[in-house]
Amino acid sequence: MPSRIVTLKLNGAERELIARPSTTLLDALRETFGLTGAKRGCAQGGCGSCTVLLDGRPVVSCLIPVVTVDGSTVDTIEGLADGDRLDDVQQAFVDHFATQCGFCTPGMIMSATALLDRKPDPTRQEVTEAICGNVCRCTGYEPIITAVLAAAEHRRGVPLASAEAEV
Amino acid sequence: MVISVQTPDSAEAAHAALQAGAVPLGGGTHLMTRLNDRAGGDLRLVSLRRAGLSGIGVDGATVTLGAATTLADLEDDARLSYLSGCVRSIASPPVRNLATVAGNLFVPQPYGDLAAALLALDAELDVLGAGGARREPLEQVVTGGLRADDLVTAVRFTAPAQSAFRFYKAARRRLNSGSIVTVAARITVEDGLVGDVRLVLGGLARRLVRATGAERVLLGAPLNAETVARAAEADAIEPVDDAYASAWYRARVYPVHLRRALLGA
Amino acid sequence: MARLTPIDNAYFDGERTGDFTVIGSAVQRSDARGHVTGRTVFFEDMSLPDMTHVKIHRSTRHHARINRVDVSGALEVPGVLRVITHEDVPNNWYVVLRLIGVGPDDEPVLAEDRVLYRGEPIVAVVAETEDAAREGAARVVVDYTDLPAVLDVEEALADGAPIIKQAGTNHFVYEGHHCRRVRFGDVERGFAEADRIIEGRYSSSPIEHAPTEPTGCIVVPQGDGRLRIHTNTQAAFFTLDNTALILGVPPTSLRVVGGTVGGGFGGKVDVIVEPLACIAAMLTGRPAKYVYSRAEEMQVSSTRAAERIVIKDGVMDDGRIVARKITLYVDAGAYSRHSPYGTTKAAAHMPGPYTIPNVHVDAYCVYTNRTPSSAMRGFGVTIGDFALESHMDRIARELGMDPLRLRLKNAYRDGDMKAHRKIASGTALVEVIQSAADLVGHDLPPEYRAMSSAERAEG
Numbered sequence: 001m002p003s004r005i006v007t008l009k010l011n012g013a014e015r016e017l018i019a020r021p022s023t024t025l026l027d028a029l030r031e032t033f034g035l036t037g038a039k040r041g042c043a044q045g046g047c048g049s050c051t052v053l054l055d056g057r058p059v060v061s062c063l064i065p066v067v068t069v070d071g072s073t074v075d076t077i078e079g080l081a082d083g084d085r086l087d088d089v090q091q092a093f094v095d096h097f098a099t100q101c102g103f104c105t106p107g108m109i110m111s112a113t114a115l116l117d118r119k120p121d122p123t124r125q126e127v128t129e130a131i132c133g134n135v136c137r138c139t140g141y142e143p144i145i146t147a148v149l150a151a152a153e154h155r156r157g158v159p160l161a162s163a164e165a166e167v
Numbered sequence: 168m169v170i171s172v173q174t175p176d177s178a179e180a181a182h183a184a185l186q187a188g189a190v191p192l193g194g195g196t197h198l199m200t201r202l203n204d205r206a207g208g209d210l211r212l213v214s215l216r217r218a219g220l221s222g223i224g225v226d227g228a229t230v231t232l233g234a235a236t237t238l239a240d241l242e243d244d245a246r247l248s249y250l251s252g253c254v255r256s257i258a259s260p261p262v263r264n265l266a267t268v269a270g271n272l273f274v275p276q277p278y279g280d281l282a283a284a285l286l287a288l289d290a291e292l293d294v295l296g297a298g299g300a301r302r303e304p305l306e307q308v309v310t311g312g313l314r315a316d317d318l319v320t321a322v323r324f325t326a327p328a329q330s331a332f333r334f335y336k337a338a339r340r341r342l343n344s345g346s347i348v349t350v351a352a353r354i355t356v357e358d359g360l361v362g363d364v365r366l367v368l369g370g371l372a373r374r375l376v377r378a379t380g381a382e383r384v385l386l387g388a389p390l391n392a393e394t395v396a397r398a399a400e401a402d403a404i405e406p407v408d409d410a411y412a413s414a415w416y417r418a419r420v421y422p423v424h425l426r427r428a429l430l431g432a
Numbered sequence: 433m434a435r436l437t438p439i440d441n442a443y444f445d446g447e448r449t450g451d452f453t454v455i456g457s458a459v460q461r462s463d464a465r466g467h468v469t470g471r472t473v474f475f476e477d478m479s480l481p482d483m484t485h486v487k488i489h490r491s492t493r494h495h496a497r498i499n500r501v502d503v504s505g506a507l508e509v510p511g512v513l514r515v516i517t518h519e520d521v522p523n524n525w526y527v528v529l530r531l532i533g534v535g536p537d538d539e540p541v542l543a544e545d546r547v548l549y550r551g552e553p554i555v556a557v558v559a560e561t562e563d564a565a566r567e568g569a570a571r572v573v574v575d576y577t578d579l580p581a582v583l584d585v586e587e588a589l590a591d592g593a594p595i596i597k598q599a600g601t602n603h604f605v606y607e608g609h610h611c612r613r614v615r616f617g618d619v620e621r622g623f624a625e626a627d628r629i630i631e632g633r634y635s636s637s638p639i640e641h642a643p644t645e646p647t648g649c650i651v652v653p654q655g656d657g658r659l660r661i662h663t664n665t666q667a668a669f670f671t672l673d674n675t676a677l678i679l680g681v682p683p684t685s686l687r688v689v690g691g692t693v694g695g696g697f698g699g700k701v702d703v704i705v706e707p708l709a710c711i712a713a714m715l716t717g718r719p720a721k722y723v724y725s726r727a728e729e730m731q732v733s734s735t736r737a738a739e740r741i742v743i744k745d746g747v748m749d750d751g752r753i754v755a756r757k758i759t760l761y762v763d764a765g766a767y768s769r770h771s772p773y774g775t776t777k778a779a780a781h782m783p784g785p786y787t788i789p790n791v792h793v794d795a796y797c798v799y800t801n802r803t804p805s806s807a808m809r810g811f812g813v814t815i816g817d818f819a820l821e822s823h824m825d826r827i828a829r830e831l832g833m834d835p836l837r838l839r840l841k842n843a844y845r846d847g848d849m850k851a852h853r854k855i856a857s858g859t860a861l862v863e864v865i866q867s868a869a870d871l872v873g874h875d876l877p878p879e880y881r882a883m884s885s886a887e888r889a890e891g
Contacts, residue, residue, distance in 0.1 A: 030477070036477035039644075045258075060262060068172060068192070077468075097461065101694050103695055109468060133259020134261075
């Protein structure tokens, strides 16, 4: 099995790994780099738990042989927070109770992040479409959609609920 | 098990890999799901991601889609807005950022909604084969397939006249769901009568169906509920059972969805 | 903390006097930061350098005798370390309710001489990689003789049906009885007195929990000889006890690490993956991971049982239900798991939250050659409610009566004797229906508004 050295710009840093042909991007993130925020829920591209950003766009990392994306930029949930400071989308998910079991959350947040990067002022319908590939089996879509819209507002200057709730 | 993955940087190199027995990998949204879950013999893949097969060209009315263009790229291109409903009905954004135009032509039904649209638009394929480059009508490929070492490099079609393209997909959910019935049509109406029509059905049967019987009923007839109801009876379709719907259900609702596709209600 | 909604004490004035500071307020989830940063650790979020992988060869038949199992092909696959058969399982019984005295033992961990459902595990393959384990499992060859399969609960109980269970009946035996029974009053007399008889038949399909995180575990052998089990079980002590029973070791030699579940819904209370992963770890001396693929999760993880419920009611023209007879079938699938208990729950839930003077319930726990069913959110109750409330609507339609009034008329009140000889207390159905009617703007006449759970005006 010819393994290859693959280089990724991972959460802003150049990283290398030795990949077998069957190593997926998800395997590389989880097993080589220890970035286990992206989850394996189905390995079929159907649940979205493994969603990360590849060159800025959300993808299901379970379906990508990592050797085919050598040299690409990859961003994961682990790269969003600045130290202990959560980014807007993360904070909105906390504030609006948009998590339950937490398994879908990282993928959901990456899909939401990709949406807001492209469309800072999305409609509710656009949020729904953006997360339609991310399955939340705890059926928490309503608070998730609310959180994404709140994060969008915050990016446009409206304070988050958490700032108001400090009483 | 995957024992090698090549990432050639040209169509010629990719074609050479196919000739040497490798299997083409587009976005991986169909093939990788099989490889992730199922045992199988040794497999060599050739990825088309870097083979220079991506890109959208619009030259007058002629549209050329590179084989490895992603569905997301189509979605983003304002010049292809008539395809937007079709593309956005397929899977989800993280899948559409991987899935490719040519890949969609070869996925089994009830997937392949873009293929239905392209067939309705009477698309042609640019194919790199043993004898060099050639063109093949998509209609022929849908029924006859290609050789294992043929590489599709691009899809061409003539952009439909304004509002002449109809796409309608019925699914279990509004978003991210396989098709129960897909109707794709190129249709023009002059003085209330159907002037030109090309009608393709997806999701219903094992393969895409060109509904020639319905086309004959529609041609020259007034585009109304009565005509469409007759058109829905005009083809011998063998609907399939799957997890999305039963054959019975598909047969039962096809006339309804044909009506919605062509009349809007 | 901001109060979200006031607590409605209207109907229970004086009962609740505490100064609640948490109930009704928004309180930050303690696990939310971990979830949104990807730092919450699920069982699969650990990669151990020496980890092995377990994959299963499963039955391709609904019901068959196993003549021979050939594992030689699996052992030839590079990377395959061990093949586990039933002979490697110290106590080859998985019977989750044996802990509370429910038997008989009916489900092998790995199949021995027969399979009772498609997908039943026969051989486990342990390998260096997931690919190798999968390939090895695919190369196991099983020689079967097909036996007639029973796939429907009523067919399973019909005269002359093939008996699929070694205990000798296709139903669970409740203290010598063929079903779980409730007898109250005299339904036949109730039917004779009723103005009309209204019957209904209700069926449900099996329902899969489909947790986003598949069922799985990683077992790590410890320096002191113990096994550390990282699992997404919802029931750590079921895992501990059943695994110890199957391995024939004291529970103290196992340590279960859990608590983080990527969606369970009741589907992760069976103990299916842990015993085999433990055996793999014991045989190789290395960590072992056994996690379902999505296809396995859908096909072989326990479902909510399919049920069929037949209801016959004796009803007066004024809406009073005077007799209710129910025959209820729970499809346990091939093995018991939690279904004998679920069937008892189903029987205990009848005749619903209504006071009916004559009740007769036969609730059968039936075995078929389908995927074993087990726990899921309110199992034994949910489908029964679907049937009961569908039937209440049917009665309302037949009588031309408002469905809410029909329910109010029959609703149980505090002090009523229930069919199980328990006095009803703390009932609030009347008030809930009244509130619901208000919320949707549904008109109720004064005599229905005046009803109360605390007293029964009409006697």
